[in-house]
Amino acid sequence: MPVIEIEKLEKSYSVYQKKEGLAASLRGLFRREYREVLAVRGIDLTVDEGEFVAFLGPNGAGKTTTLKLLSGVINPTSGTARVMGHVPWKRENAYRRRFALVMGQKNQLWWDLPAQESFRLHQQIYRIDPATFNKTRDELTDLLEIGDLLKQPVRELSLGERMKMELTAALLHSPEVLFLDEPTIGLDVVAQHNIQQFLKHYQEERKVTILLTSHYMKDIAALCKRVVVIAKGRIEYDGSLSGIVDSFSGHKIVTLQFAEHDSMKALERFGEVLEIQPPRAKVRIDRVDVSKTLAALLSEHTIEDVVVEDPPLEEVIANVFSSVRDDEDVEPKPEISMTTDH
Amino acid sequence: MYAHVATWWTILRICLEERLVYRGDFALGTLMRFLPIVTQIFLWTAVFDASGQERLAGYARDHVIAYYLLTMVSRAFSSMPGLAGGIARQIREGEIKKFLIQPVDMLGFLLLGRVAHKMAYYSVAIAPFGLVFFLCHRYFYGLPAEAATQSAIIFAAFLATLVMGFLLGYFLEASLGLIGFWWLEVRSLLFIYMLMNFFLSGHMFPLDMLPEPWRSLVDLLPLQYLAYFPAAVFLGKITGTELARGLLIEAAWLIFFIGLARVMFNRGVKRYSGFGG
Numbered sequence: 184m185p186v187i188e189i190e191k192l193e194k195s196y197s198v199y200q201k202k203e204g205l206a207a208s209l210r211g212l213f214r215r216e217y218r219e220v221l222a223v224r225g226i227d228l229t230v231d232e233g234e235f236v237a238f239l240g241p242n243g244a245g246k247t248t249t250l251k252l253l254s255g256v257i258n259p260t261s262g263t264a265r266v267m268g269h270v271p272w273k274r275e276n277a278y279r280r281r282f283a284l285v286m287g288q289k290n291q292l293w294w295d296l297p298a299q300e301s302f303r304l305h306q307q308i309y310r311i312d313p314a315t316f317n318k319t320r321d322e323l324t325d326l327l328e329i330g331d332l333l334k335q336p337v338r339e340l341s342l343g344e345r346m347k348m349e350l351t352a353a354l355l356h357s358p359e360v361l362f363l364d365e366p367t368i369g370l371d372v373v374a375q376h377n378i379q380q381f382l383k384h385y386q387e388e389r390k391v392t393i394l395l396t397s398h399y400m401k402d403i404a405a406l407c408k409r410v411v412v413i414a415k416g417r418i419e420y421d422g423s424l425s426g427i428v429d430s431f432s433g434h435k436i437v438t439l440q441f442a443e444h445d446s447m448k449a450l451e452r453f454g455e456v457l458e459i460q461p462p463r464a465k466v467r468i469d470r471v472d473v474s475k476t477l478a479a480l481l482s483e484h485t486i487e488d489v490v491v492e493d494p495p496l497e498e499v500i501a502n503v504f505s506s507v508r509d510d511e512d513v514e515p516k517p518e519i520s521m522t523t524d525h
Numbered sequence: 526m527y528a529h530v531a532t533w534w535t536i537l538r539i540c541l542e543e544r545l546v547y548r549g550d551f552a553l554g555t556l557m558r559f560l561p562i563v564t565q566i567f568l569w570t571a572v573f574d575a576s577g578q579e580r581l582a583g584y585a586r587d588h589v590i591a592y593y594l595l596t597m598v599s600r601a602f603s604s605m606p607g608l609a610g611g612i613a614r615q616i617r618e619g620e621i622k623k624f625l626i627q628p629v630d631m632l633g634f635l636l637l638g639r640v641a642h643k644m645a646y647y648s649v650a651i652a653p654f655g656l657v658f659f660l661c662h663r664y665f666y667g668l669p670a671e672a673a674t675q676s677a678i679i680f681a682a683f684l685a686t687l688v689m690g691f692l693l694g695y696f697l698e699a700s701l702g703l704i705g706f707w708w709l710e711v712r713s714l715l716f717i718y719m720l721m722n723f724f725l726s727g728h729m730f731p732l733d734m735l736p737e738p739w740r741s742l743v744d745l746l747p748l749q750y751l752a753y754f755p756a757a758v759f760l761g762k763i764t765g766t767e768l769a770r771g772l773l774i775e776a777a778w779l780i781f782f783i784g785l786a787r788v789m790f791n792r793g794v795k796r797y798s799g800f801g802g
Binding site (some may be wrong): 291 | 528531535536539542543546562602619620622623625627628630794795797798
């Protein structure tokens with residue numbers, strides 16, 4: 184059963200275009216040029232119950248905007264979305280009690296108070312009954328190993344500890360749908376790993392539906408079976424992580440270890456030479472030609488070892504991002520406005 | 526209903542705790558508020574001495590100072606330091622998102638925060654307030670029979686003006702802060718408001734000292750309810766039907782600003798684009 188249904192969802196912003204210089208600033212007091220920036224342009228997506236989906240895309244691709252739309256922070260320009268049957272931007276309390284949004288760069292805990300006070304507040308505003316609240320809180324703080332930090336003011340916690348507190352706060356009301364916007368941003372490798380492990384465990388245990396955006400491929404590889412690539416406000420790919428390589432990369436990377444006496448000459452004939460460090464060489468070869476090329480190589484050279492690999496995922500994805508067309512990005516829309524710059 | 530009250534209580538309790546975190550700053554801030562009283566006493570003494578008269582625009586020398594002390598009380602209720610600026614900042618920096626995501630009403634939440642703020646303030650300020658009023662009690666001698674010191678009904682009306690003054694101050698400043706949805710930066714606007722508030726709320730001098738047409742103009746504004754009105758009621762300057770009319774107009778302003786803040790919040794959220802990540 185689909186938990187999230189999105190159809191033709193669009194969001195555009197009017198952004199004030201300020202030209203350089205003082206004269207332009209003065210003109211800007213009376214006449215301003217706005218341009219429409221299409222942050223999300225026609226997204227269709229269906230997510231089933233219990234899925235763990237990653238949104239992948241460069242900065243400004245529309246990932247966060249999509250999460251904001253789904254959590255009702257902003258209203259769309261057009262299109263529809265339903266999460267558990269609710270229209271998010273109606274902001275009904277019935278909906279707001281059933282999901283959570285965690286943003287890696289924002290905190291919703293009270294800065295000067297111990298986290299347990301913020302948790303208590305969540306208990307009240309989400310109407311969690313005290314027994315359930317205590318049980319959930321103890322479970323979460325045990326899993327995340329932050330039980331003894333509950334009494335410390337939040338401002339005195341490390342970034343990693345704070346993120347764990349944020350997660351706990353967001354999960355206290357046992358949301359059925361969870362939106363995670365870069366939950367591991369700025370964390371060290373150990374803390375990242377902890378959070379990954381926790382999310383994995385939590386999701387398997389509770390079968391909640393999770394949408395996650397992240398720049399760390401490791402997060403995504405560890406957690407999500409399904410990956411949605413968004414670039415320029417459109418969905419470019421929807422499928423498994425390994426499928427990205429199949430669909431977007433026509434190459435294999437072949438690492439060859441030559442025998443000591445081999446000349447290693449004229450390797451360019453076989454493919455693009457990426458690196459030569461005798462007696463090793465790395466060559467990029469068209470996927471369809473791999474077996475043919477290898478046969479030729481083996482017949483002409485003395486080769487001791489061969490490794491055939493897919494290109495690194497990061498590289499493939501970077502190519503996907505940069506290959507997305509750069510057109511119709513903006514449509515200038517001059518507008519007269521008397522709004523002064525306060 | 527029980528659940529609502531429990532929620533309000535928790536919000537109130539947590540806001541109170543937060544207020545008390547910075548004890549030093551809090552105590553100092555509270556005490557510093559009383560410094561201007563001393564300068565005001567000197568100022569008005571000088572004004573009366575220079576004029577050589579015992580009454581100015583219907584105010585006896587002592588009662589001007591009593592008036593000033595009373596506006597301290599009404600402003601202790603109606604002033605909302607940092608409210609409008611805080612709301613505008615939350616909008617600009619995206620902190621407001623949490624009120625859109627969580628099942629909690631921002632205006633209600635911040636109102637409880639203010640109640641906690643004031644409660645924490647009074648619990649500390651009651652001592653210096655008591656001391657100052659004790660030291661200055663002679664300025665309250667010779668008030669008319671309609672003053673709050675003589676009549677329980679007037680005293681009740683005075684309390685009502687204080688409570689309404691608090692709410693009016695809250696919703697008025699909240700409305701100003703919500704302009705942040707349209708104008709991102711509201712600092713200059715707040716400066717103008719502060720200036721107008723300073724002169725037109727009666728914080729500087731009793732508003733009934735103003736000549737026409739200024740007096741009538743001030744009457745059309747809600748600002749007088751933030752300082753002048755409670756003090757004038759206490760001193761017995763406003764009585765009978767005039768008092769009833771004043772209270773009704775104040776209530777009408779309050780309802781207007783509650784409605785305005787609500788409408789602005791709903792409209793603002795619709796056009797909000799979720800700045801800041």
